[in-house]
Amino acid sequence: MSQWVKEDMGASLALDCDVELMLRVKDGDGASFALLLDKYRVSVTHFLYRMVQDQPVAEELAQEVFLRVYKSRETYEPAAKFTTWLYRIATHLALNWLRDKKNERGQERLDEVAEDGPVRELPDRAPSVEQRMVHRVKVDEVRRAVAALPAKQRAAVLMHKYDEMEYSQIAKILSCSESAVKSLLFRAYETLRVRLAHMA
């Protein structure tokens, strides 16, 4: 049985072209690293941004993620999907940063309304000033609701919602069981349902 599982896992990893690229990086192929960077730069930075809610910090952490990937290329072993490994590094850095920040300042900023909010101009039909303000207020509410979640719940929600990850992959990234991830998500979404109920 375990042999079958190993073979099955080996087969699925063989299909993971990211693992293939990373193995080439291990052999010194810089172009493969560039491909992985182009493929995941945006999603990793966006994940980190939603975790720490500070764009310069998110970019700094994202750089650290890819720097660590590059530095550990020689010891890389394809034990899991490449994205599992990548997001494990990203989550680890984000959780550490949040812990350090919490130690530094407490959690007072979590409920602040950020001045440099991530609100983009609404496309096309030139929304009115009022519509833009309403949109901004709603986005700020979402940001604050997510920021108020415990860090691990936040990470689970972000990977589930924005990166569309399976429960099993989130479990591997957070180093916990699949049922623990489901519990994390249920608690997190329950909090969000209460906080965002008025947005219906």
Place this chain on the structure above:
Amino acid sequence: MDCPIKTQENREWLLDYSAGRLNRQHAVMVERHMEACPDCAEFVAEQRVVWEALGRWEPQEISPDFNRRLYQRIDQAKPASWLQLLWRPLVPVAAACLLLVAGVALHTPAAPPRVETVEPEQVERTLDDLQMLRELALTPPEEARTSQPM
């Protein structure tokens, strides 16, 4: 199908159904169950509001120089070349030599200030001259004139 909320079994199906990610077969089961279960129907309705609200939150653009900065950091983290490795131990030695030279230059005693020396003979001559001048000053002018040869 048992109620996922009451039994805690397959309750993730409700999350997946709300997100539109549940496979067709399970989705049909959830829909049939919701027709008879207002709790699950309410859960799905509220979860869809959350899902939609989260969807409004778009992240910021990434800096255009992200890759350049990253490759710069990678270059800095790269191990040094053989030339750098050879040069590296010499750097402290060179610095020490430089400090030594600077120290020597700063601590070399400056030339002593020039002191005028006066020879004893010169002093003696000056005193004689002064004595002579004093005597001349004391001599009356008449006497001086008569004493002169005709």
